[in-house]
Amino acid sequence: xxxxxxxxxxxxxxxxxxxxxxxxxxxxxxxxxxxxxxxxxxxxxxxxxxxxxxxxxxxxxxxxxxxxxxxxxxxxxxxxxxxxxxxxxxxxxxxxxxxxxxxxxxxxxxxxxxxxxxxxxxxxxxxxxxxxxxxxxxxxxxxxxxxxxxxxxxxxxxxxxxxxxxxxxxxxxxxxxxxxxxxxxxx
Amino acid sequence: xxxxxxxxxxxxxxxxxxxxxxxxxxxxxxxxxxxxxxxxxxxxxxxxxxxxxxxxxxxxxxxxxxxxxxxxxxxxxxxxxxxxxxxxxxxxxxxxxxxxxxxxxxxxxxxxxxxxxxxxxxxxxxxxxxxxxxxxxxxxxxxxxxxxxxxxxxxxxxxxxxxxxx
Numbered sequence: 001x002x003x004x005x006x007x008x009x010x011x012x013x014x015x016x017x018x019x020x021x022x023x024x025x026x027x028x029x030x031x032x033x034x035x036x037x038x039x040x041x042x043x044x045x046x047x048x049x050x051x052x053x054x055x056x057x058x059x060x061x062x063x064x065x066x067x068x069x070x071x072x073x074x075x076x077x078x079x080x081x082x083x084x085x086x087x088x089x090x091x092x093x094x095x096x097x098x099x100x101x102x103x104x105x106x107x108x109x110x111x112x113x114x115x116x117x118x119x120x121x122x123x124x125x126x127x128x129x130x131x132x133x134x135x136x137x138x139x140x141x142x143x144x145x146x147x148x149x150x151x152x153x154x155x156x157x158x159x160x161x162x163x164x165x166x167x168x169x170x171x172x173x174x175x176x177x178x179x180x181x182x183x184x185x186x187x
Numbered sequence: 188x189x190x191x192x193x194x195x196x197x198x199x200x201x202x203x204x205x206x207x208x209x210x211x212x213x214x215x216x217x218x219x220x221x222x223x224x225x226x227x228x229x230x231x232x233x234x235x236x237x238x239x240x241x242x243x244x245x246x247x248x249x250x251x252x253x254x255x256x257x258x259x260x261x262x263x264x265x266x267x268x269x270x271x272x273x274x275x276x277x278x279x280x281x282x283x284x285x286x287x288x289x290x291x292x293x294x295x296x297x298x299x300x301x302x303x304x305x306x307x308x309x310x311x312x313x314x315x316x317x318x319x320x321x322x323x324x325x326x327x328x329x330x331x332x333x334x335x336x337x338x339x340x341x342x343x344x345x346x347x348x349x350x351x352x353x
Binding site for chain 2: 005008009010011012013014015016017018019020021022023024025026027028029030031032033035036038039040042043047049051052053054062063064066067068069070071072073074075076077078079082084088090091093094098106108109110111112115116117120127128129130131132133134135136137138139140141142143144145146147148150151152153154155156157158159160161162164165166167168169170171172173174175176177178180181184
């Protein structure tokens with residue numbers, strides 16, 4: 001059993017389990033599934049700076065911070081107790097492409113060849129980690145949600161604005177991954 | 188005209204966002220939040236075990252080289268949708284006996300501009316906000332910088348919000 005759990009989980013196991021997070025959060029406390037809001041609550045809690053957008057009672061939303069803390073702990077549990085000893089199995093076309101950029105290490109979930117403390121101080125690393133992270137935080141809040149809040153929770157409740165957001169998440173991702181990211185990775 | 192604005196926009200401002208605005212009337216002790224940690228832990232384990240937090244899987248998704256992520260997101264929506272229908276149909280209540288409520292999202296241009304910007308960031312970092320936390324948990328400590336930068340991005344959005352097209 002434990003050997004089976006240690007294998008990478010297929011989409012038809014993982015997807016439905018993630019979908020069940022929606023009713024789980026609703027039933028245990030009437031909470032709408034969403035993760036990017038946690039970044040806003042952290043701003044409201046730590047650096048509100050008198051900005052109206054951060055002037056609200058963040059303590060009412062503290063469940064969200066407990067939830068993301070849980071995600072962090074869950075990541076640690078999975079990697080320490082349930083890790084798959086094999087490197088991640090990636091499409092050969094992607095392997096070929098990434099080899100050109102010097103990415104050959106598949107032992108971690110993040111590509112350690114490019115995402116590491118040393119490369120943080122290079123232009124490439126700065127763009128990948130600092131600018132990339134900035135776009136995630138700015139973009140999700142501007143869009144009013146991320147993959148969880150819009151794509152999963154929003155579409156589960158049939159909200160068409162969430163469909164618009166999800167379509168543009170994908171458009172942005174396609175443009176970046178196929179046209180701009182190759183330039184960054186070549187730096 | 189007075190420039191004075193009511194700054195206590197708590198509920199209004201919050202309801203503009205895809206976030207929880209369910210105002211529970213119940214007061215809970217802090218340890219009631221432990222149940223959210225538990226759901227979070229299970230969620231984080233799924234994230235890692237299904238390699239959803241893998242930068243490589245995200246690259247495959249945006250290059251149409253793998254069905255995995257589409258299967259995950261698609262089946263998650265199918266199960267979420269079915270669950271919400273069941274909750275609505277049978278008027279299922281929370282474990283505290285409160286009615287479950289849903290707040291509608293309103294359209295604004297932010298879903299287009301912000302959506303594109305987040306899409307860029309998603310493809311670069313290989314992570315949406317949830318996976319950032321999980322990646323840090325797996326020991327990728329440098330992702331703390333990516334997370335801090337995401338918080339800075341959120342903060343700057345809050346600062347510029349009135350000047351941005353919505």
